[in-house]
Amino acid sequence: MDDFLTLDKQLCFAIYETSSQFSKLYSKVLEPFDLTYPQYLVLLALWEQDGIGVMALGEKLRLGTGTLTPLLTRMEKGGWIRKERSREDERKVHVYLERKAIEQKAGITQAVQSAIATCRISMEEYVQLMEYLRRLQEKLARAKQHVGS
Amino acid sequence: MDDFLTLDKQLCFAIYETSSQFSKLYSKVLEPFDLTYPQYLVLLALWEQDGIGVMALGEKLRLGTGTLTPLLTRMEKGGWIRKERSREDERKVHVYLERKAIEQKAGITQAVQSAIATCRISMEEYVQLMEYLRRLQEKLARAKQHVGS
């Protein structure tokens, strides 16, 4: 009688699936710009706060340098950003938006918005989901401490 | 005034973060068994339906053969599963649980359950979230058609 062990009853899998769906949808929308989904997330973070340090960026995105460094290298090669070592502290590296990322902001965000608009997610649904996810994230963070000990 | 473009207001990012959290938590719990999170999902699917074909497994997990084939190869090497070519149709390959996967089922699921239990997710929260996610998945699936055209 372990019916609750079914894949389609697992919250973790529902999140996993949805995340994968988002990733695929966004990838399709971003493809014309030669951007991947994680790269778009980096742009979102930088549009919000340009010149941020690599570490702060990693905290925002929950990504370590093992993921971030090569990702930023590719974005630099693509002409989206520029990495610059800090003068005051030579350990730190700041990430700056290049002209391309600023100029194409409107086009990119509009393409994403119009794709999301076709979903017709109601404001109530959106707000509720965000709140449920926030609470879940708190609980998962606490659980991680438990397991670590 | 594009405050809604902030990372922490994006539903896609909230899902992305939560998925990452689940993955990290489960990875920690599964590490003693030498299992990764996606490998655990494969076991869930097989405990539910042993001997399933690779394609059906991919549909359950929303994974293509580009991901599944190497994943299953690693699980075979780890002694969890066995791949067997179908007699009637030599194109098809069925995936069977090995003794190890059957014997360790109780231990694995109990370890996962006890980690999740520390989250103290209420039944109401669980049911609501699953329902919201189901609806969101439908909408994302429809949006993907739109974009594709």
Add this chain to the structure above:
DNA sequence: AACGATTAAATCGTACACGATATATTATAG
């Protein structure tokens, strides 16, 4: 001033994840 501890990035090795292509087998049309 000097040296161990801390911090910030980069690097490394492994494992997904995806779309595109290749390969092999079965089904089907003529």
Add this chain to the structure above:
DNA sequence: CTATAATATATCGTGTACGATTTAATCGTT
């Protein structure tokens, strides 16, 4: 009965993602 289409899986190339280690710079204490 054969040429072709369809199907199932494998392979390939690229891009995350993660933990662990390495490298380099700064800080703290003596």
